[in-house]
Amino acid sequence: MTQSPHLTLSELSYYYEPGAPAALDKVSLQVPRGQFLAVLGHNGSGKSTLAKLLNGLFLPTQGSVTVSRMDTRDDARIWDIRRTAGMVFQNPDNQLVATQVYDDVAFGLENIGIPPEEMPARIDRALEMTGMSQFKQHAPHLLSGGQKQRVAIAGILAMQPEALILDEATAMLDPQGRREVLDTVLRLNREQGITVVWITHFMEEAARAQRVLVMDHGRIAMDGTPGEIFSQVGRLRELRLDVPPMTRLAHLLQERGIPISSGVLTVDDMVEEVKRLCPSCLSS
Amino acid sequence: MLRDITLGQYYPVDSPVHRLDPRTKVILTFLYIIAVFLVGNLWLYLPVAAYLAFATWMARLPAGMMLRSLRPMRILLVITFVLNLFFFSGAQELVRIGSIVIWQEGLLNALIFTFRLIFLVTGSSILTLTTAPVTLTDGLERLASPLRIIRFPAHEMAMMMTIALRFIPTLIEEADKIMKAQTARGADFETGNLMARARAMIPLLVPLFISAFRRAGDLAMAMEARCYRGGEGRTRLHQLKYGRRDTLALLSMLALYLMILLPGWLA
Amino acid sequence: MPIVLEQLSHHYRSGPRVSVALEDISLTIHDGELLALIGHTGSGKSTLAQHLNGLLEPTSGRVLVDGEDINQKGARRRALRFRVGLVFQYPEHQLFEETVFKDIAFGPKNMGLTGQQVDQRVREAMAQVGLDFEEMKDRSPFELSGGQMRRVALAGVLAMQPRVLVLDEPTAGLDPRARDFLLGDIKRLNQEGTTVVMISHAMDDVARLATRVAVLEKGRLVMQGSTLEVFFQQERLAAMGLDIPDGFKLACRLRQAGMNMADHVHPEEIADALAAAIRGGGGDAA
Numbered sequence: 001m002t003q004s005p006h007l008t009l010s011e012l013s014y015y016y017e018p019g020a021p022a023a024l025d026k027v028s029l030q031v032p033r034g035q036f037l038a039v040l041g042h043n044g045s046g047k048s049t050l051a052k053l054l055n056g057l058f059l060p061t062q063g064s065v066t067v068s069r070m071d072t073r074d075d076a077r078i079w080d081i082r083r084t085a086g087m088v089f090q091n092p093d094n095q096l097v098a099t100q101v102y103d104d105v106a107f108g109l110e111n112i113g114i115p116p117e118e119m120p121a122r123i124d125r126a127l128e129m130t131g132m133s134q135f136k137q138h139a140p141h142l143l144s145g146g147q148k149q150r151v152a153i154a155g156i157l158a159m160q161p162e163a164l165i166l167d168e169a170t171a172m173l174d175p176q177g178r179r180e181v182l183d184t185v186l187r188l189n190r191e192q193g194i195t196v197v198w199i200t201h202f203m204e205e206a207a208r209a210q211r212v213l214v215m216d217h218g219r220i221a222m223d224g225t226p227g228e229i230f231s232q233v234g235r236l237r238e239l240r241l242d243v244p245p246m247t248r249l250a251h252l253l254q255e256r257g258i259p260i261s262s263g264v265l266t267v268d269d270m271v272e273e274v275k276r277l278c279p280s281c282l283s284s
Numbered sequence: 285m286l287r288d289i290t291l292g293q294y295y296p297v298d299s300p301v302h303r304l305d306p307r308t309k310v311i312l313t314f315l316y317i318i319a320v321f322l323v324g325n326l327w328l329y330l331p332v333a334a335y336l337a338f339a340t341w342m343a344r345l346p347a348g349m350m351l352r353s354l355r356p357m358r359i360l361l362v363i364t365f366v367l368n369l370f371f372f373s374g375a376q377e378l379v380r381i382g383s384i385v386i387w388q389e390g391l392l393n394a395l396i397f398t399f400r401l402i403f404l405v406t407g408s409s410i411l412t413l414t415t416a417p418v419t420l421t422d423g424l425e426r427l428a429s430p431l432r433i434i435r436f437p438a439h440e441m442a443m444m445m446t447i448a449l450r451f452i453p454t455l456i457e458e459a460d461k462i463m464k465a466q467t468a469r470g471a472d473f474e475t476g477n478l479m480a481r482a483r484a485m486i487p488l489l490v491p492l493f494i495s496a497f498r499r500a501g502d503l504a505m506a507m508e509a510r511c512y513r514g515g516e517g518r519t520r521l522h523q524l525k526y527g528r529r530d531t532l533a534l535l536s537m538l539a540l541y542l543m544i545l546l547p548g549w550l551a
Numbered sequence: 552m553p554i555v556l557e558q559l560s561h562h563y564r565s566g567p568r569v570s571v572a573l574e575d576i577s578l579t580i581h582d583g584e585l586l587a588l589i590g591h592t593g594s595g596k597s598t599l600a601q602h603l604n605g606l607l608e609p610t611s612g613r614v615l616v617d618g619e620d621i622n623q624k625g626a627r628r629r630a631l632r633f634r635v636g637l638v639f640q641y642p643e644h645q646l647f648e649e650t651v652f653k654d655i656a657f658g659p660k661n662m663g664l665t666g667q668q669v670d671q672r673v674r675e676a677m678a679q680v681g682l683d684f685e686e687m688k689d690r691s692p693f694e695l696s697g698g699q700m701r702r703v704a705l706a707g708v709l710a711m712q713p714r715v716l717v718l719d720e721p722t723a724g725l726d727p728r729a730r731d732f733l734l735g736d737i738k739r740l741n742q743e744g745t746t747v748v749m750i751s752h753a754m755d756d757v758a759r760l761a762t763r764v765a766v767l768e769k770g771r772l773v774m775q776g777s778t779l780e781v782f783f784q785q786e787r788l789a790a791m792g793l794d795i796p797d798g799f800k801l802a803c804r805l806r807q808a809g810m811n812m813a814d815h816v817h818p819e820e821i822a823d824a825l826a827a828a829i830r831g832g833g834g835d836a837a
Contacts, residue, residue: 042727043696043697043698043726052505057508057509079511079513082508082509082510082511087509089506091499091502093454094499094503095502097446097450097506098418098450099417099418103521103522108511109519110518110519110521111511111512111513111518112511113518113519115519116520116521116523119521123521141450152506171724172723174592174752175752175794176591176792201726240726240727241727241728242727245796245798245818248818249798249801249821249825252818252822253829255822256822256826258826258829267797267800271804271805271808274805277829278828281809281829282805282810283808283809458644462645464601464606464639465637465642468636469657469661469707470660470661470662472661486647487645487647487657490647491644491645494647
C-alpha cells in the first residue's frame with residue numbers, strides 16, 4: 001500500500017479577519033500514517049487554529065488541507081473527513097452531550113447513521129480501549145477531568161477514525177489526569193496505528209512524541225525529534241517555551257563546563273549521562 | 285454534595301408502568317387529563333380514584349409519594365375549596381351563619397373543583413415518577429416527529445432538552461463556585477430587601493451567563509467534530525418498542541372513559 | 552498573624568450518607584511563610600482552603616485568625632474574614648464588571664471604603680500584578696487574554712489587602728511564560744510580607760516557591776515540614792499518587808546509586824552540586 005502522507009497541509013494560510021495578521025502563514029506539513037506528532041507553541045502561535053483546520057471546522061483562507069487524500073474544502077466529503085480525523089478539545093465538560101457515558105459514546109455513531117444493532121459492540125470496544133468500561137452507566141458530571149477526556153476519546157474511537165487530533169486536551173487536568181490521557185493515546189497510537197496530532201504546552205508530554213513541531217507567529221519554527229528540539233534551549237526560550245526539567249538541568253551543567261549531552265529529556269537519560277561522564281561517581 | 289442531585293422526580297424501580305413505552309405514557313396522561321375534566325358529577329370521581337389507585341399500585345409507587353406531590357399545592361387547594369364553598373350561590377341553602385350562607389351547590393362545586401385539582405396533579409405525576417427524563421425526551425421527540433411536515437423542530441427540541449438535562453448539575457456546581465468566589469470578595473447574597481438582593485445577583489448571573497454561552501460554543505464545535513448535522517439521517521441507540529403491554533394500558537384508559545361517560549348516556 | 556486550625560473536621564451529607572471531607576486537622580500557618588498544600592484530587596485541599604476565610608464552617612474544631620475564632624457570631628466575623636483572601640481555581644471565571652477598574656473595585660467597595668480609598672487600592676493592586684493602570688482600567692475584562700484576565704481576578708482579591716493570600720492552583724491552564732510571570736508575582740508578594748498558602752499540583756512550582764509543605768490524604772493531614780523534608784519521603788508520596796520534582800528525583804536516584812550528593816531542591820543548587828561531583832570524579836559534593 002502506498003504510504004502517501006496521512007495529513008497534508010499545503011501552503012496553508014488562515015486569517016481570522018481580513019486585514020488581521022495571519023494566524024497561519026503559508027504552512028506546509030506532511031504527517032505520515034501512524035506518526036505521533038506533538039505541536040508546541042506559545043499562546044497565539046497558531047497551534048489551535050491548526051487543529052481546527054485539520055478536520056474542516058475552519059476552512060483555509062489560502063492553500064489546502066488534505067486528510068487521507070480528501071480536501072477539507074470538499075463539501076461532499078467533509079463528514080468523511082471528520083469521521084477519519086476525530087478531534088478532542090480542551091474543556092472536558094464541554095464535549096459531553098448525554099446524561100450517561102454509554103449514551104454519549106453512542107452520539108457520534110448516531111450521527112453517522114450506524115445501525116442500532118452494531119452500536120453496542122462498537123461502544124463496548126471503545127470504552128475498553130480507553131479503560132472506561134466500568135463507568136458506562138455513570139453521569140458525566142460525576143467523573144474526574146481525566147475520565148471525562150477518556151470518555152470523549154472513546155466517543156471518537158467508536159467512529160473508528162484513522163487519526164486523532166487533541167487540542168490541548170490535558171491543559172485543564174491535574175497531573176494524574178494528564179498521565180491517564182497521554183498513556184491512553186500513546187497506547188492507541190502504538191497498538192492501533194492511529195495517527196496522532198497532540199497539541200500541548202507541556203514539554204514533558206512533547207518529549208514522549210516521535211516528532212515535535214514548534215509554532216511561532218503562524219509559522220513552523222522548528223521540526224524534529226524531541227531530542228533535537230529540546231537541546232536548543234536558547235532558541236526555545238526565544239520562542240517563549242520551556243524545556244523538560246532534566247533538559248534544563250543539562251543546560252545548567254553545560255554552563256558549568258560539564259560536557260553533558262544536549263539530548264537529555266528524562267531522569268533516566270540523566271542518570272545514564274552521569275554514568276558515562278563519571279563512572280566512578282556511582283558505585284552501582 | 286451538590287454533585288449527587290438526581291434530576292426530576294424519577295423514582296427508579298422496575299414495574300410494568302416503568303417499562304411502558306414513553307409515548308404510551310404521554311398519551312395516557314393526556315387522555316387522563318381530559319377525562320378528569322369530563323367529570324361533572326362528584327360520584328364519577330370514584331372510577332377516577334380507582335384508576336389512579338390501580339395505576340399507582342401497578343407502578344410500585346409508595347402511596348405517600350403521591351400525596352407528597354400535592355404538598356406544594358396545598359394552599360391552592362384550600363383557596364379553591366374555600367372560595368367555591370362561600371361564594372358559589374345556588375338554589376338550596378345548607379348552612380347559615382349570620383349573614384354568611386353556604387349553599388349545597390357551593391359545597392358540591394368546592395368538592396368537584398378541589399378533587400379535580402388533586403386528581404390532575406397526582407395523576408400526571410405518575411408520568412414523571414415512572415419515566416426517566418431522557419426516555420421522556422425521546423418519547424416526546426418521536427411523538428412530535430410527524431410534525432416535521434409543518435417544520436416543527438421536534439429533534440432539535442429534544443436535543444436541547446437532553447443537553448439541558450446533562451448540564452444542569454454542571455451549571456449548579458459552577459454557580460456555587462462563583463457565589464463562593466464573590467462571597468470571598470465580600471458580596472452579600474442574603475441581606476437586604478428585594479431590590480438589593482436582585483442587584484446582588486449580578487456578580488453571579490453575569491459570569492454564569494458568559495460561561496454558559498462559552499460552553500454552548502465549545503459544545504457546538506465538539507458536536508460538529510463528531511459529525512452532528514441535525515436530525516436527518518440519524519439513527520438511535522435506544523429503540524422504543526411498542527408492545528402488548530402498551531395496548532393493554534391504552535385499553536384500560538378506554539375502560540375509564542366508558543365508566544365516566546356511560547352513566548351520562550344511559551340517563 | 553498566624554492562622555491556627557484546631558482539630559478541624561468537615562463532614563457533609565450527600566443523600567443518605569455522611570461524607571468526610573476533612574478529619575481532625577491541626578495546622579498552624581505562620582506569619583510570612585509560603586506554605587504549599589499538596590494532595591491528590593479529592594484529598595480535601597479546596598475544602599480546607601475555604602475554611603481559612605470562613606466560607607465554610609467546620610463540623611467540629613476551630614479556625615483561629617490572630618487568636619480569634621473566625622466563625623464567631625457578630626460584627627468581628629466580617630473583619631476577620633477580610634484578612635484572608637481566597638483566589639479560586641480559574642478565577643477569571645468570576646469576572647463580571649464592565650471595566651477592569653470596576654471589577655477590581657468590587658472587593659474594596661464591599662468593605663465599605665470611600666471612593667478615594669477604593670481608587671488607591673485598585674491602583675496598588677494593578678501594580679502588584681503588573682497591569683498598567685491607565686492602559687487597562689477602562690477596558691472590558693472580557694476582551695483580555697486568559698493570562699491577563701487571571702491577573703485582573705488576582706488583583707481583585709489583592710485590592711482587599713489581605714494579610715494572608717490563599718491560592719487554589721494559581722497556574723492551572725497557563726502556558727509556561729504566563730506561569731513564570733505569575734509565580735514571580737506570588738514570590739514578590741510573599742517577600743513583601745504577605746503570607747501565602749498555595750494549593751498546587753505542580754511540584755516544580757512548589758519546589759521553587761514554598762518554604763513549607765503540608766500533605767493531605769483523604770481529608771487528613773499526613774505530612775508537614777520543610778519542602779526538603781517532605782520531598783525526601785519520596786516513597787510515601789509516590790504511594791499517595793504524588794510526584795516530586797524531577798531534580799529532586801534525580802538527586803535521590805543518584806544517591807541511591809552511590810553518589811555522594813547533598814540535598815537540594817532548587818535547580819541551580821542541584822546543578823552546582825552535580826557539576827562539582829562529576830568534576831571531583833567520585834568524591835564528595837556539597
